[in-house]
Amino acid sequence: MATPIAPLTEIQSWNREVDIVVVGLGAAGACAALEAHRAGVDVLIIERASGGGGASAQSEGIFYLGGGTSLQRDLGYDDSPENMYAFMRASTSAPDDAILRQFCDDAAGHFDWLESNGVPFDRRAFTGKAVAVRTGEGLLSTGNEKVWPFIDAAQPVPRGHQTRADNGDRGGINAMAALLATVEREGIPTQVDTAVTGLVMQDSTVVGVRLRTPGAPDEFVGARRGVIMATGSFNLNDEMTKDSFPIVAEHARPLGIDSNDGAGLLLAQGAGAATEAMEGVIATGSIYPPAQLIFGIIVNAEGQRFVAEDSYHGRTAHFIARQPEQRAWLLVDEEHFAYPERGHPLVDVFDDVDALETSLGVPPGSITDTLERYNAGASDGTDTEFHKHRDWLTPLQFPLAAFNISMAVAEYSFIALGGLRADLDGRALTEDGTAIDGLYAVGAVAAHLPRDGDEYASGMSLGPGSYFGRRAGRHAAARI
Ligand SMILES: Cc1cc2nc3c(=O)[nH]c(=O)nc-3n(C[C@H](O)[C@H](O)[C@H](O)COP(=O)(O)OP(=O)(O)OC[C@H]3O[C@@H](n4cnc5c(N)ncnc54)[C@H](O)[C@@H]3O)c2cc1C
The missing domain is CATH 3.90.700.10 (Succinate dehydrogenase/fumarate reductase flavoprotein, catalytic domain)
Structure with missing residues (x-):
């Protein structure tokens, strides 16, 4: 990869200019792009693979949401934002209380938004104990709600909102099929087989990206209102995972797609963004x-x-x-x-x-x-x-x-939980907490709310990732 950061002065002219560049078309990127586009600004999505989906399409499609979603209510479960917050506050060490609070306050509305954008959830509950279901139920317990000491902190209710899984497949395929169809229907321009390989800076503001398409000269695209990094996890970057959580990386298999290689995270770091919880990992066996x-x-x-x-x-x-x-x-x-x-x-x-x-x-x-x-x-x-x-x-x-069930003997896989530090609106933050103008980090490229495997519940990647993706899209669209 060429130098990750290019000063604006080195670029003779933009090949194109848009308002917002969204980098990566998984769940977080799709949600960011939809909200930004609906705010009336010019959005361009850049996706390195030959189509959208990302790890999100491979996932079980569980979104951790609650606070009284229509699905919880329809199935007779009583939840409230306060109850959800009490559980999440007790079980995760997410450092910013305001972020956690807002996520819990808005989770039910976010569920409606996902459904209204075509993500299918069946009105059936799975009441047993499972990692995920492939039989189509829309709601199940996926975390430590009934586990001590959390059972004493909040009334346990299921919050794993699982996208309908068809024919024994994982639900993530249906979730992403719906979001990608919505992106396409709304006519948001998407360029695939193209990687963002550099961020263009003017002083300390991110003002554009460098694109690399195999067989074509590099292009520079100006982003008047911001660049939203939604490039997913660094699960497939051996060096980064071994540095971050050596024991788990040695024994377990990474979950994700090849382009979850941390390239987006490294680009943002080059622009001054800080990381958090890099040693955090959820392993599963x-x-x-x-x-x-x-x-x-x-x-x-x-x-x-x-x-x-x-x-x-x-x-x-x-x-x-x-x-x-x-x-x-x-x-x-x-x-x-x-x-x-x-x-x-x-x-x-x-x-x-x-x-x-x-x-x-x-x-x-x-x-x-x-x-x-x-x-x-x-x-x-x-x-x-x-x-x-x-x-x-x-x-x-x-x-x-x-x-x-020893790690060296049994089958284990993992998902990294660390990533870029971001605020409530997905703005990438520096080490001292200052927001980097023009740069956003959402989804698995950002640190998760649960900071380590003892805090995680299935759905705590897609749920917050899609929610903060939307916030970043709206925030960037409103940025002058
Ligand atoms: C088998 C499996 C099951 C899982 N089940 C669940 C679950 O049920 N619930 C849950 O919450 N989490 C689950 N996860 C984790 C979850 O899927 C991911 O953490 C989540 O999908 C991340 O979403 P994202 O949009 O941030 O990234 P992704 O969906 O990975 O999308 C990132 C996109 O960015 C693109 N990209 C990367 N770098 C560049 C670049 N430089 N330029 C342009 N494009 C780039 C990638 O090609 C990719 O399409 C699961 C993961 C796996 C693999």
Whole structure:
């Protein structure tokens, strides 16, 4: 890549000028472009792939929204912006309270906006425990709402608004098909097979971009009102992920598309933008489905529990990554035995604790103690150590099966949560918190509201990413 920043003085003339350049046509970029276009300004979308969609089209299509959406109401769930905020405040360390508050206040309206732009959500709830559904239900619990200590902070309600999935496919395809069709119907110019490879600066303001289309000379496009970076995550940039979260990057497979390589993030950094939460990552190697496996316990190489087994799968993986050598096993009794859908190899079925401890190589007596404590509480429906919900508590008797869920052995994948620092309107911020004139960062190129895997819930990328995309589009359109 050539120099990421070009001063305006080095450019003889613009090849084209528009009001706003949106870089990347995933969910965040599509939402930004639609709002900017509807505000009556000239928008140009630049997409490096041969068509729009991004990782958003590959996703399960879950948008984390709530506060009393029409879908929640239609399915009989009572939620309010205050309740959603109470949960999100307790469960995420999003540093800017005003941003979190506004997202919760506007989440129900944002859901209506998505539906009115064609994103399909069926009026059916999934009440079991799943990572995502491929059977078309529109609403499910996707986070730690029922997990201690968050269950004490807010009334748990489902907030995973999942785009209808057809024919066993992921819902993200339908979400992006709808948004892309809307972008096309409204006639927003989109140039594909073209990458933004540089930002043009006039003093400290971003005033345009350099475009690179294979086989053609570079072009410079002026952006009178701003450049909105919506280039997605850096999941596929090996160097960046290994620097940011070495343990997870070593063991897990990145989720995303090839062009989620952090190029947009690096361009914005070159223009002075700061990053946040770069070490944050949600890894997943879920023990469920089937949900009955949650009746089991998870132990580490010391034979000790370290997480409530009913946690959201990203939270469980977060704690596995912090155990000695990232080793862990799921122990399940005969009544609840099933093979996990995810690739967690069965070690064996054990008739007694000595054989189990010897086979796993944990200290003798350690699992005996763990089981004694767990079973004593479970028979009264309590888990004083990790507060697993009573719905999943039952004393465990041998024979017990052990599944190896160690990071080096089982199947794990990840999504980076860090990215550019941005304000409520998606303006990219410098290290000292000053907004960079003319530069916006939305979607997964920006840091997520949940800063690490123990805070994440499915949908916390697409939900906020699409919402802040819209805000950035409107803000840039109003900028003189
Ligand atoms: C299998 C899977 C399942 C997931 N499920 C969910 C889920 O259900 N809910 C959820 O919230 N999150 C989910 N995620 C994460 C989520 O999909 C992404 O974080 C989210 O889609 C990011 O959206 P975005 O618009 O920011 O980026 P993207 O959708 O990745 O779009 C970015 C676009 O920018 C383009 N681009 C990149 N660099 C340039 C450049 N220099 N010039 C021009 N264009 C460029 C890319 O080609 C791409 O099209 C999932 C991810 C995967 C892979």
